[in-house]
Each structure stands twice: as C-alpha cells, then as structure tokens.
Amino acid sequence: MSFAIGLGGIVVALVFLTAAVYKGWSILYSSIISVIIIAVTNGLNLYEALTVNYVSSFTSYAASYFILFCEGAMLGKLYDASGAAWKIGKTVVDKCGTKFALIGYIAVAAVLEYGGISTFVICFVLLPLAKPIFKETGTPWYMWPAITIVPIIGPELMTPGGLQSHNIIPTQILGTDLxxxxxxxxxxxxxxxxICGLYFVWELKRAKNVEWKRNSLPPVDEADAGMDRENAPNIIAAILPIVVGVVLI
Known part of the structure; x- marks a missing residue:
C-alpha cells in the first residue's frame, strides 16, 4: 500500500508540475510544491527533501551542464544576429517554392535544432523566418507553436546524433554515445x-471552415517582410558550423 501511495504521489506531482507550467506559474515555486507532494506521500523527511535532495540535485545539474547550455544559446544568437538562420531558411524556401515552403520551414527548424542551437532560443531564431512564410502560404498563425515545436522535438529527443543536452547528458550517466x-x-x-504531418494536413483543412482560424495571419512588419540581410553569410558558411558539429561526433 505504501508503495502505491508513493508512486501515486510521484504521478500527482508530475501532473501538477505540468499543469502549473502550462498555466504559466513560476517553475521555482511549482517544483518546490511538487517536491513537497513527493516527500509527504513517500514518507521522506520534508526538511531533508527540500534542503538536501532537491537543492543539491538542482545545483549539481545546473553546474555540470551550464557551459553546454551557454554554448547552445550562443550558437543560436550567432545564427540569428549574423543572418545565417535566415540565409538557410531563404535558400530552402526558394528551392521548395510556395507550395512546399512550409515543409522547407520545418526542415530548416529540424536542421538547426539537430545542429546544436539551444531549444530555449531556437524559437526566437525561427520567428522572423516564419512570419513571411506563413503569410505567403496562408497558413493560420495560431498553428505556429505546433508547427515549430514538431521539428524541435524530433531531432532533440529521437534522431541519433542530435547535439542537444537531452542526447548529450545520457552519454555521461548511462554510458551511451550520441x-x-x-x-x-x-x-x-x-x-x-x-503522424504530425497528417495532423497538420487535417488541421489546415479544418481551419478553412472557421473564420477566425482562416484569418489568423502573422503581424508582419517592414523589418520582417524585407529581410534582405545583405551582410548575411552565404549558404556554405551558414551550414558549416552544423556540419562540423555533426562530423566531430
């Protein structure tokens, strides 16, 4: 019975944490409440659970992989500021044409994520690229979060060789390789x-029958629409850091 209660407490804590993050609550306070739920249902010393187990594990994790997170964020900023992300996206979309521009956008996002740009910053890299593409193809803007997260999750959690913390950390803990x-x-x-592609096709067809979905277009300003970026690197220089990272594996 105690095992069932403890396991149930862990499930409740995870559900609560997920719901709290979805509602936009502070992750700091939400995680502490989750720890309290787990400690109480598993018969742990509450003081030790908070001050020893939780704090030591959190600080150890942050300290061990701080450089990794910083490097991913720096790479994302470099791609955004230099125009390299835009150059890759423009090249792919130009080759794909309007009909397949959305597929090109998903491919660009997947390549950038696979190449090591931090998940925490890649959305800011992709946003300027997505606005004109969504407007040109008539894709409802409310679908941007879903369409963007799909190519992020795949290379991050499933594709072998992904240069993300979720794939790198197990190499040290489990002894696996990338x-x-x-x-x-x-x-x-x-x-x-x-599966995700089939869902998008289904949802796009549904959107045509709902006015607010059909008219959900991105707010594109002049800076986004006229992204010439004359000083952006050529396509070879833009993909070189990603290629080097993958080859070095």
Missing amino acids: TAAPVMGVVFTVVYFA
Missing part, C-alpha cells in the same frame, strides 16, 4: 514526422 540505437531512432523519427 548515436545510440540508430535504427530505432531513425524509425521513430520518420513515424513521428509522418
């Missing part, structure tokens, strides 16, 4: 993108 389970990873990535 390309562990390549066949399984590739299969799951393909299935994942196929």
